[in-house]
Amino acid sequence: MPPDRPVTLLTGATGFLGSALAVRLAEQGDTVRCLVRGATAEERAARLRAALDGRLAEEHRHRIEVVPGDLAEERLGLPPAAFEALGRGVSRVVHCGARVNMTLPYQSLYGANVRATEDLLELAEARAASFCYVSSLAAVGRGVTGEPFELTAPVSGGYGLTKWSADRLVSVAHQEGRLRAVVLRPGRITAHSGTGRSNPDDLLEGVIRVSARLGLAPVLDTRIRLSPVDWVSRLVVALCGTDRAHGQAYHLIAARTLPWAAVPAALRAAGYRLTDLPYPRWRSAVLDAGREDPALARIAHALPGTPLSFDDRTACEPRNAARTLGGDHPEPPSAERLLEATLGRWQLAGELPRVP
Known part of the structure; x- marks a missing residue:
């Protein structure tokens, strides 16, 4: 690939936020390698096509690659050669995929939410790729103020604990100098401000x-709080593409x-x-x-x-994104x-x- 056309490995592309990220990354010129579950290439392509729902213009569709992978399986369910090939040419990993379930215990969610993050960190480190982790406010303790890069206050609930654990893995990997990472913690993501397209599970x-x-x-x-998906995805892409964002965490919620x-x-x-x-x-x-x-x-x-x-x-005051992006920071409607x-x-x- 030409050096001015980065390859981004994206997980969670069939989800509400992940599909919006796939569209925005492709539109800005990235080759977007989407990790998608499915038994066959046709099934995987169909799942991604349904998630994108016609939002990606024809002129940008050639920038989407669909590759097999299952976050719930060890090494993403791939043999060694395929796992290594997954990172070929990748300059950035945007890890947005997770199993979201507020009732299951930690162990049931561990594979998809924690072990998969370890596997992707290993892949990014081997390729000297930057790592953009889409964490969650569920990983942040109720009494935490500000937007700390490393979370030390524990949380409760299986889902929150897995996101807290993965969040810590990413922050430690950055602090040890193994890779360059940014941590993004969305809260509730609401309907698109322009189309009204919403998350049926919200x-x-x-x-x-x-x-x-x-x-x-x-x-x-x-x-x-109304944090529309188009605004959140715009922030994710802007922060993932900014070197000065590395080593910092951002709470992606509307302030008001x-x-x-x-x-x-x-x-x-x-x-x-x-x-x-x-x-x-x-x-x-x-x-x-x-x-x-x-x-x-x-x-x-x-x-x-x-x-x-x-x-x-009430203790969450999202300020880091505006400080980092300055005049390029988009305000929510x-x-x-x-x-x-x-x-x-x-x-x-x-x-x-x-x-x-």
Whole structure:
């Protein structure tokens, strides 16, 4: 490959954020080598094609390479020669893939989230490639302030512990001089600010849709952050491509929050009639409706019995990205306008019910 066309090895390309990264990296001229699970080349290509969903223009599609690999398997499920070939020509590894499950224990998630990170660090070190690790705010202890590169405060829960462990592996590898690394810790990633394309597994967006559908809104003592996927992916690519970002960590969340009450207010402004219910009664209503509707059941079973919170990271003040990128730092859209625009786009796409 010409030296001005870097090869980026990307994991997680079939996910919500990872597919957005694949598009943005290809559009900026990278050859993007996407690690995808699948028994055959056709199956892998189909999975990635479905994830990209027509977002990559024809002129950039030749920059996408699909290669086999499974994060849950030792050495990515590859024989030695194929594992070595995976890193050939790679100048940067963007590790965005993970198994996200908030109920499974550490051991069940260890392979995909920790061991795979070790394997990819080894591959990057052998190729003298930089390493961009997409960690998670789940790895950050509740009392941690700032954006420390090395996390020392432990966390709880299997998923959080695996992301904490992998985060530490990356920071130690950088501090030992084995490679150059940057750690990125997104929180909740919300719908695209331009298209409204959203993550079907996101609980916040599921609660909004259920509220509009049932005409019932929970009364919650929480705040929300809207960090659209296009803004987060733009930050990831900008920071991964900046040498001065190495050795630092970045919390990729919008600095501004909204009270939950702004959500029912926006739904009412969009034409929906809502009855406010205390959370326990609202949850019971959703569980009852879910017995008749599989789509509602999916959301209902994700609802905790304890009070629902969408943002408990009051100590998180994301400042490092603005300091590093300076005038190139993109600001997220206004939260109020973003919420209003997203609801409008969901209505047009049929993702919200018709206004009665």
